[in-house]
Structure formats: C-alpha cells, structure tokens
Amino acid sequence: METFFDQLAIGASTGALYALLALALVFIFRATDIVNFAQGEMAMFNTYIGWSISRPLSFSWIPFLSIERHINILNWHPEVFGIPLFLGSESDGSTRLGYLLIVIGTVAIAFVMGGLIERLIIRPSEGKNLLNAVIVTLGIFAIVNSIANWRYGPVPQNYPAPFKGNAVDFGLFKLGQHSLFALIVGVAMMFAIYVFFQRTKLGLAVRAAALNPQASELMGINTGQMLTLGWSLAAAIGCLAGMLVAPSVAGISPNLMLGVLLYAFAAAVLGGLDSALGAVVGGLAVGIGQTMVVQYIGSEWSDIVAFGLIIGILMVKPTGIFGSPVVKKV
Amino acid sequence: MLEVKNIRAAYGPVTALHDISLSVPEGQIVTVLGANGAGKSTTLRVISGLLRPSAGTVLFEGRPIHGKPADWIVRQRICHVPEGRQIFATLTVEANLSLGAYTRRDKPGIKADLQRVFDYFPRLAERRNQVAGTLSGGEQQMLAIGRALMARPRLLLLDEPSLGLAPLVVRDIFKIIRTINEEDRVTILLIEQDAKLALSVASYGYVLETGRVVVNEPAADLARNETVRKSYLGY
Numbered sequence: 001m002e003t004f005f006d007q008l009a010i011g012a013s014t015g016a017l018y019a020l021l022a023l024a025l026v027f028i029f030r031a032t033d034i035v036n037f038a039q040g041e042m043a044m045f046n047t048y049i050g051w052s053i054s055r056p057l058s059f060s061w062i063p064f065l066s067i068e069r070h071i072n073i074l075n076w077h078p079e080v081f082g083i084p085l086f087l088g089s090e091s092d093g094s095t096r097l098g099y100l101l102i103v104i105g106t107v108a109i110a111f112v113m114g115g116l117i118e119r120l121i122i123r124p125s126e127g128k129n130l131l132n133a134v135i136v137t138l139g140i141f142a143i144v145n146s147i148a149n150w151r152y153g154p155v156p157q158n159y160p161a162p163f164k165g166n167a168v169d170f171g172l173f174k175l176g177q178h179s180l181f182a183l184i185v186g187v188a189m190m191f192a193i194y195v196f197f198q199r200t201k202l203g204l205a206v207r208a209a210a211l212n213p214q215a216s217e218l219m220g221i222n223t224g225q226m227l228t229l230g231w232s233l234a235a236a237i238g239c240l241a242g243m244l245v246a247p248s249v250a251g252i253s254p255n256l257m258l259g260v261l262l263y264a265f266a267a268a269v270l271g272g273l274d275s276a277l278g279a280v281v282g283g284l285a286v287g288i289g290q291t292m293v294v295q296y297i298g299s300e301w302s303d304i305v306a307f308g309l310i311i312g313i314l315m316v317k318p319t320g321i322f323g324s325p326v327v328k329k330v
Numbered sequence: 331m332l333e334v335k336n337i338r339a340a341y342g343p344v345t346a347l348h349d350i351s352l353s354v355p356e357g358q359i360v361t362v363l364g365a366n367g368a369g370k371s372t373t374l375r376v377i378s379g380l381l382r383p384s385a386g387t388v389l390f391e392g393r394p395i396h397g398k399p400a401d402w403i404v405r406q407r408i409c410h411v412p413e414g415r416q417i418f419a420t421l422t423v424e425a426n427l428s429l430g431a432y433t434r435r436d437k438p439g440i441k442a443d444l445q446r447v448f449d450y451f452p453r454l455a456e457r458r459n460q461v462a463g464t465l466s467g468g469e470q471q472m473l474a475i476g477r478a479l480m481a482r483p484r485l486l487l488l489d490e491p492s493l494g495l496a497p498l499v500v501r502d503i504f505k506i507i508r509t510i511n512e513e514d515r516v517t518i519l520l521i522e523q524d525a526k527l528a529l530s531v532a533s534y535g536y537v538l539e540t541g542r543v544v545v546n547e548p549a550a551d552l553a554r555n556e557t558v559r560k561s562y563l564g565y
C-alpha cells in the first residue's frame with residue numbers, strides 16, 4: 001500500500017520532469033515571445049533518436065567486414081558513479097552503447113537540432129506577426145508527430161533506464177529507483193540551469209539578449225547567436241526530460257510527450273510564462289497535485305482538476321504566480 | 331579618428347539621412363545639434379552598426395566600418411550610449427555593468443574599470459545590487475554611461491545624456507563627460523538638445539536639419555553665431 005508520502009515523492013519526481021519541460025518553454029518564450037508548441041514533440045523525436053542509438057549495433061551490413069567477431073571486445077562493464085557505461089553485449093555479437101553515452105549523444109543531437117530549427121524554420125518565418133511563428137511551431141508539432149508515427153509506429157517500445165531495481169526505502173517514504181533517478185537528475189539540471197543563467201557571462205548574455213536585443217548588440221553580444229543557443233538549450237533540456245519520461249511510462253511512443261507537454265504548459269502558465277522560478281514551482285505543484293488527484297479522487301479527474309485550477313488561477317491572476325505584469329516590449 | 335562621408339540612410343520608405351558628412355578628430359569632443367527628427371540619433375545608429383546606410387562610408391582610423399554588425403563595431407571599442415538609456419531594467423546595476431565588459435577578457439582590467447566607474451558615479455556603487463529599473467532617471471543615465479565605459483571605449487557616442495534630468499544632475503554628468511575625455515582620453519561624439527551646454531564642452535559642432543548638415547564650425551564660433559542660434563538652436 002502506498003502511503004501519502006510515497007505519493008508525494010512520486011509526484012515530486014513527475015513534477016521535476018514537468019518543470020524541466022516548462023523551463024524549456026519559458027526560455028523560448030522569454031527570448032522570442034513565442035510559445036513553442038513543438039517543445040514536447042521535439043523532445044519525443046530526440047528521445048526516439050536515443051532509442052535508435054540504444055538498439056543493438058550490427059556492422060554486418062558493411063561489405064567484406066565481419067566486425068561482429070571483434071565487437072565482443074566491448075564485452076566489458078566500466079562504470080561511472082555506478083552507472084554502467086555499456087549495458088553489456090548481446091549474445092549475437094552485437095553490442096549496446098552504454099546509457100551515459102546514449103544520453104550524451106542524444107542530448108548533443110537535440111542541442112544541434114534545436115539550433116537548426118531556430119535558424120532554418122523559426123527565424124525566417126517570424127516576420128511581423130508573432131502568430132506566424134506560433135503557427136509554425138504547431139506545424140512542427142504535427143509534422144514531427146506524423147514522422148514519428150510513420151518511422152517508428154504507434155506501438156510503445158522499451159526504453160533503457162540505468163536503474164531498474166527495487167524501490168529505495170527512505171523510512172518516511174519509498175521511491176522507485178527510476179523515479180528517484182529522475183528526481184535527482186531533474187533537480188541537478190535545474191541547479192545547472194540556475195548556475196548557467198545567474199553565474200556565467202554567457203548565461204547573462206542570453207538573458208540580456210532576451211530582455212533588450214538592441215542594447216545587447218551595443219554591448220557586443222551577437223543576439224542572433226544567443227537566440228539559437230536558447231533554442232538549442234531548450235531542445236536539449238526537453239530531450240533529457242523525454243529520456244527520463246519514457247522508461248517510467250509504457251515506453252517510448254509517438255504520443256510520449258503529449259500529456260507531459262500539456263502538464264508542462266499548465267506548470268509554466270501557473271508559475272508565470274516568463275518566470276524560471278515559476279516553471280520549477282509550477283512543475284512540482286502540478287506533478288504532486290496530479291499524483292494526489294489520481295490517487296485520492298480518480299485518474300479521470302486528473303486533467304479536469306489540473307486544468308480547472310489553472311483556468312481559475314489565470315482568471316484571478318493572469319500573469320501566473322511569479323510572472324511579471326505584462327509589459328509589452330517595444 | 332572617425333570620418334563619416336556622404337551617408338544616406340532610411341527606415342523602410344522613410345529617408346532619415348540624405349547626406350551626412352562629419353569628422354571626429356582623436357581626443358576631441360564633437361557635438362551634433364539639431365531639431366527633433368533632424369537625424370541625429372540616426373547618424374549615431376549608422377556609426378554603431380544598428381542601421382545600415384544605403385550609401386556613403388564610415389571610416390574608423392582609416393578603415394571602413396559601415397555595414398559591419400553592431401557587435402563587431404563594439405569590439406573596435408566604439409561604444410554607443412543610446413537615446414533613452416536602454417539599460418537592462420530587470421538586471422542589477424552590477425549585471426548591467428558587467429554586460430558592458432562583455433567583449434573583454436582581461437579580468438584585472440575589468441575590475442579596475444568597475445572601480446573607476448564607481449569613482450565617477452558613487453551612487454552606482456551604493457546601488458550595485460539594486461535592480462536597474464528601479465533607479466531614478468539620473469542614476470539610469472549614469473548607469474548607461476558607466477556601462478559603456480566598461481568596454482573601455484576609444485570613441486564614445488552619447489545620445490542626449492541630459493534627457494529628462496534635473497539641472498544639477500546634468501551639470502554633474504557633463505563634468506564627468508569632460509573628465510572622461512580629458513583624463514581617460516576618450517574621443518566623444520555628443521548629441522544634445524541643450525546646445526549651449528554641448529557647445530561649452532565641445533571643440534567642434536555640426537548642426538543637422540532634415541538629414542543634412544547645414545552648418546559646421548568650431549564650437550566657439552557656433553556659440554557666437556547669432557543667425558545659427560536663432561534659426562536652429564533656439565536660444
């Protein structure tokens with residue numbers, strides 16, 4: 001039987017992932033005034049790329065090269081902080097890249113893709129009307145979802161997780177190993193994001209470029225580059241969230257991030273779309289609230305309560321809890 | 331040091347500058363005067379790379395800089411303090427100042443310059459952790475100038491530093507502008523509505539009207555020129 005505190009811990013873990021995606025939404029919104037509806041689908045697609053990388057590798061398609069023989073050399077199990085670098089070899093002589101390598105590779109790809117999307121699609125379509133760009137993100141949403149359905153099919157696939165063992169007992173509450181891992185990674189990412197924006201020169205420049213592009217140019221900041229960097233970071237963070245979500249649901253499927261994105265939106269709007277702190281608090285609140293509603297009222301009430309509450313809050317305080325009052329940029 | 335030759339510039343269909351030429355010799359203060367809408371700010375925007383001229387050249391130490399991106403021009407240590415200050419309102423005073431030094435890597439030099447800015451403007455030192463948007467107008471102007479100084483400029487472009495300030499504050503700011511020019515040997519191109527004040531610190535002056543230079547003379551002559559004063563400067 002799961003106790004109230006178990007639920008609280010699970011909610012916090014889910015909430016940390018909502019918070020990550022909400023942070024990604026907030027970055028892009030602050031930098032460009034665009035609400036990126038494609039955030040979740042970008043994350044889903046990148047998570048699929050991680051899944052592809054995690055599949056057994058076979059080199060038998062390379063002519064004249066029977067590399068399968070030698071691949072067994074990789075049958076070793078180095079670890080970094082207890083996380084296996086390689087998940088081990090298959091009996092057929094192929095191998096799986098280790099979890100850490102998958103994460104690093106996938107996040108790097110997501111980073112590049114996020115930047116490319118900004119440069120090649122968003123920037124040329126921005127024009128005079130902010131709505132253009134929003135429609136474009138909706139378009140990316142639909143296209144990416146369709147490609148994933150066509151390429152990978154609708155059936156959920158297993159997704160690697162580094163920790164799959166029994167729940168850890170903290171006395172007051174128990175938490176599954178993967179949920180604990182997600183919570184730790186989520187909190188660590190938030191801390192890293194905080195340090196980047198508050199303590200580094202580059203982070204400060206990204207913020208400045210979002211606040212006042214023209215003044216930033218006069219400081220010598222290449223604001224175009226900062227915008228691209230913002231999208232890259234948002235994509236990388238979203239991708240990391242996706243890779244943590246996939247093992248805790250049925251696995252990866254094209255609809256992996258649909259629900260998550262909705263709740264992340266709820267979190268971002270609840271906290272204030274332009275507030276990073278709001279995204280974190282909103283994410284945790286939504287995650288915990290959702291878990292509690294599912295447990296004590298019924299899962300069918302999850303969406304109703306969450307969004308009912310959010311609509312209610314927006315009617316009372318349209319800027320969200322931590323958002324700054326709407327001052328339109330000139 | 332700076333040569334602007336036959337610049338033409340437009341905002342979409344609106345031509346703001348028809349033909350502007352001016353030169354700023356090293357170590358001097360040169361002022362640009364003129365009525366509202368004459369094209370003063372636009373001239374600075376062309377120099378600092380915020381606006382591409384449609385014709386003409388801008389030479390800095392003999393090398394063409396027109397059409398180059400603004401962030402490249404800052405690296406040549408040409409710093410523009412724009413009209414209306416344009417500080418980063420939600421960042422602290424200190425963050426604003428450190429953004430001014432964005433193009434620099436020399437930590438000790440940056441630290442020394444921060445100290446120098448605080449010496450010029452002790453009010454900024456007292457308020458270093460305050461959010462810049464909550465500063466008074468005068469303090470914001472000090473911050474805008476201080477932020478530009480953090481890039482250790484060789485040429486400083488000042489757009490109406492006295493805008494909206496009490497006379498006493500204006501006097502202080504102009505005293506500091508003079509010091510920056512004399513002690514730090516920063517060359518200054520100054521735009522000012524208060525022609526009398528500007529001519530008192532400048533060595534040379536240009537008067538613009540609807541995108542053209544109509545008069546250019548040593549500042550002392552301009553100040554004495556009755557016709558110019560009556561028809562363009564209004565004092």
Ligand SMILES: Nc1ncnc2c1ncn2[C@@H]1O[C@H](COP(=O)(O)OP(=O)(O)OP(=O)(O)O)[C@@H](O)[C@H]1O
Nearest residue numbers: 341344346364365366367368369370371372373413
């Ligand atoms: N962003 C803009 N878009 C269109 N036209 C502009 C823009 N900025 C300035 N202008 C026009 O260009 C002309 C010159 O403007 P500018 O700002 O250079 O004048 P100014 O001499 O600085 O005036 P002021 O003393 O009022 O600051 C004006 O006619 C103005 O309407």
Ligand SMILES: [Mg+2]
Nearest residue numbers: 370371372413
């Ligand atoms: Mg002006």
